[in-house]
Amino acid sequence: MQQMTRLIIPRGFPRAQMLRWVLPHSGVRHYEMGEYLKTQSDHYSGTMTDVGDKIRERTGVERGYHVVPKSRKHLLEYHPKKEQLPPRSMQDSYTRATLPLSLDEMARERYINHLGRMRMGRLLEELDMMAVWLCHRHIKILDLPKDVWLPYTFVTLLVDRVDFSNIDNIQVDKDIELSGFISWTGNTSMEATIYTRQLLNDKYIDVTKAVFIMVARNATNTASAPVNPLKPADGMEQKCWEEANERQAKRRSTESQGVLVWPPQEHEQAIMYSLLQRTTPRDSFDLNRRTLPPKCHWMEDSQRSTMMNPFPENRNAHNTIFGGFLMRQAIEISFITASIYVNGRPILRCISDISFMQPVKVTAFLQMTAYVVYTAQNYMQIMTVAKNWDAESGENTTTNVFYLTYQATKIVDEVLPRSYREMLWYIHGRRKFLAALNLQPEYQPSTDKTEPMISSKEKTVATTK
Numbered sequence: 001m002q003q004m005t006r007l008i009i010p011r012g013f014p015r016a017q018m019l020r021w022v023l024p025h026s027g028v029r030h031y032e033m034g035e036y037l038k039t040q041s042d043h044y045s046g047t048m049t050d051v052g053d054k055i056r057e058r059t060g061v062e063r064g065y066h067v068v069p070k071s072r073k074h075l076l077e078y079h080p081k082k083e084q085l086p087p088r089s090m091q092d093s094y095t096r097a098t099l100p101l102s103l104d105e106m107a108r109e110r111y112i113n114h115l116g117r118m119r120m121g122r123l124l125e126e127l128d129m130m131a132v133w134l135c136h137r138h139i140k141i142l143d144l145p146k147d148v149w150l151p152y153t154f155v156t157l158l159v160d161r162v163d164f165s166n167i168d169n170i171q172v173d174k175d176i177e178l179s180g181f182i183s184w185t186g187n188t189s190m191e192a193t194i195y196t197r198q199l200l201n202d203k204y205i206d207v208t209k210a211v212f213i214m215v216a217r218n219a220t221n222t223a224s225a226p227v228n229p230l231k232p233a234d235g236m237e238q239k240c241w242e243e244a245n246e247r248q249a250k251r252r253s254t255e256s257q258g259v260l261v262w263p264p265q266e267h268e269q270a271i272m273y274s275l276l277q278r279t280t281p282r283d284s285f286d287l288n289r290r291t292l293p294p295k296c297h298w299m300e301d302s303q304r305s306t307m308m309n310p311f312p313e314n315r316n317a318h319n320t321i322f323g324g325f326l327m328r329q330a331i332e333i334s335f336i337t338a339s340i341y342v343n344g345r346p347i348l349r350c351i352s353d354i355s356f357m358q359p360v361k362v363t364a365f366l367q368m369t370a371y372v373v374y375t376a377q378n379y380m381q382i383m384t385v386a387k388n389w390d391a392e393s394g395e396n397t398t399t400n401v402f403y404l405t406y407q408a409t410k411i412v413d414e415v416l417p418r419s420y421r422e423m424l425w426y427i428h429g430r431r432k433f434l435a436a437l438n439l440q441p442e443y444q445p446s447t448d449k450t451e452p453m454i455s456s457k458e459k460t461v462a463t464t465k
Contacts, residue, residue: 076151155356159211159354176196177196320361331404338370348405349407360388
């Protein structure tokens with residue numbers, strides 16, 4: 001079914017580069033691969049609590065906090081070489097697990113918000129753990145003694161994308177099924193594709209599709225570790241592998257052309273110039289005088305920030321904070337920011353390109369700051385930045401950047417940048433927004449070169465939901 005989404009082109013966009021919106025060609029249907037592998041493998045890992053227990057059993061991680069983590073140095077002698085690892089298929093790592101919300105009333109309390117809806121941040125925590133478990137299922141060391149723990153550590157490098165659907169229909173008193181598999185491998189990295197669904201009225205509804213990039217490290221987390229090569233078992237797996245390869249290539253290209261490290265493109269510079277014209281009085285020569293148009297907000301006024309102590313309960317075996325915890329905090333501060341901006345309760349539609357640049361130590365303080373960096377019609381693009389603060393030195397480092405797309409039930413006020421740095425954030429947020437909605441802008445020359453500016457106008461695009 002196709003749903004019409006109406007989008008507004010920024011006011012003052014140059015006529016010389018008229019814009020139309022087109023949808024990219026889609027390959028394998030959104031959830032098709034997960035449905036296919038479910039027919040090929042009936043592996044079930046139990047509840048997500050069981051999954052956590054199995055991870056601890058395989059790695060030898062003891063319960064209880066230790067200021068100095070238990071040494072795993074003795075496991076380095078079992079570290080395999082690349083050529084010793086046999087090929088694996090997607091079916092080998094595929095598994096299912098359950099969030100038993102229908103039976104566990106105490107667990108249900110952790111997943112419900114004040115509106116009676118599912119806490120998406122909690123669900124992201126489970127997705128992160130599921131990604132680690134899929135890595136465990138993919139890695140196979142033929143000559144590893146049965147009484148020796150797995151000499152590996154798995155770290156979340158990047159969350160490429162998380163798409164949300166049917167959020168309004170999710171019921172917090174019904175079980176949620178998580179399933180996934182390793183869909184791509186490099187020398188030391190793996191791509192984990194994860195689906196969540198819920199059974200309602202004898203029919204499964206899709207909730208999320210997530211793509212995680214995981215990195216394999218040795219037992220002490222001091223060096224990279226090789227992973228089993230992925231060998232597609234059939235035509236469906238081959239097609240999935242090819243699409244994953246395309247994602248890897250696109251990701252590298254996007255990183256190399258990022259607006260924060262490379263000048264904006266020509267049409268983006270035109271957008272920046274039009275923003276400056278809209279907010280600068282034409283009859284004034286004051287250096288820093290800016291005026292805010294009606295129904296607009298400065299980007300600097302849209303931000304919300306919070307500080308927290310992560311505490312040991314959110315740590316991993318190396319006393320650094322779980323990536324899932326960081327994602328939950330980012331979702332919650334971004335939801336607060338979006339809600340205050342729109343004076344309502346927006347719906348999370350997409351998370352894209354979460355980068356994990358530095359680990360967050362359990363002894364440090366964590367700061368989360370969310371900004372509204374782009375708006376279009378009833379959508380908001382939020383950028384949330386996580387910083388690690390050292391209490392003794394007072395130094396801080398950026399550890400994570402999150403990009404989240406929210407949809408409101410009404411037209412939102414436009415956010416506008418004041419400084420050049422904010423303009424770059426605006427352009428960056430616009431790129432993330434277009435990617436989140438799978439929109440590809442095409443710019444076509446105009447024959448009319450006498451009129452450099454046009455007023456706001458709406459474009460209509462068919463978006464497959």
